[in-house]
Amino acid sequence: QKGVLFQFPSECSSYNVLDEAWRKVSHGGATNCDSSLSGWKRFADSIGGKMPEICPSTDFRCGTDAPGWLNGAHPTTVGQRANMTVCFKWTSRCCQWSTSIQVTNCALYFVYNLPNTPHCSLAYCGDA
Numbered sequence: 575q576k577g578v579l580f581q582f583p584s585e586c587s588s589y590n591v592l593d594e595a596w597r598k599v600s601h602g603g604a605t606n607c608d609s610s611l612s613g614w615k616r617f618a619d620s621i622g623g624k625m626p627e628i629c630p631s632t633d634f635r636c637g638t639d640a641p642g643w644l645n646g647a648h649p650t651t652v653g654q655r656a657n658m659t660v661c662f663k664w665t666s667r668c669c670q671w672s673t674s675i676q677v678t679n680c681a682l683y684f685v686y687n688l689p690n691t692p693h694c695s696l697a698y699c700g701d702a
Contacts (some may be wrong), residue, residue, distance in 0.1 A: 581631060582653055585687065587615040593618035594658065596637025598702040599600065599626050603634025606641075607694035615698075616685050622702030624648060624684050628669035629668035636699035640664045642691070643699055649679040660688075662696045 590613060596606055598621050617624055635641040640662040642684040649656040655678045664670035676687040688698055 578690050580653065582680060583655060583678050585678050585685050586653075586657075588602045589614040590618045591616050591618050592698070593620060595621065595623045596639070597697065597700045598637050599630055599641065599643075600601070600639055601635065602639040603639060603696040604636040605639065606697045608688070608691045609694050609695045610690060611698070612688060612690050614685050614698070615688050616636045616683055617700040618649060618700070621700030624701050625660070625686065626694045626701040630699070633663060633665060635663075636697055638697035639695040640693075640697075641699045642697060643668075644677070645669065645672070648684055649677055660698065678681045682702055683698050 592615050608686045625643050642662045644662045645659045645661045656676050659672050661669035662671040678685050
C-alpha cells in the first residue's frame with residue numbers, strides 16, 4: 575500500500591554492541607567467557623559484523639577455549655527473526671556444547687539474542 579512504512583522489530587534499534595578485538599575468529603585463544611552476557615547484541619563491523627556460519631578450524635580462537643559459531647545460515651528476509659543454534663567447538667567436536675538463540679535481519683546488520691553461555695570458557699565469535 576502507498577504510504578505504508580516498514581516497521582523494523584524493536585531489537586533492531588535496542589541492542590548492545592560487541593566490539594572486543596578478541597572476538598574475531600582469527601584471534602588466538604584465551605579464557606574469556608560469556609557466562610554473564612545476555613540480551614540483544616550486534617557484532618561491530620571491526621570484528622566481522624556477524625557470527626561465523628562455519629565451525630572454526632581450530633580450538634582456542636576468539637579469545638576463548640571453545641569458540642561459538644552459528645550452526646546455520648543467517649535469516650535472509652529483512653525484519654525476519656529466526657530461532658537458531660550456536661555451537662561451541664571443543665577438540666574435534668564442532669558442537670561440544672550448544673545453546674538456542676534468536677537472530678534478526680535488520681537490513682544492514684544482524685542482531686542476536688544471546689543467552690549466557692552454558693559453561694566457561696565459551697564465548698561468541700565475530701566472523702573476522
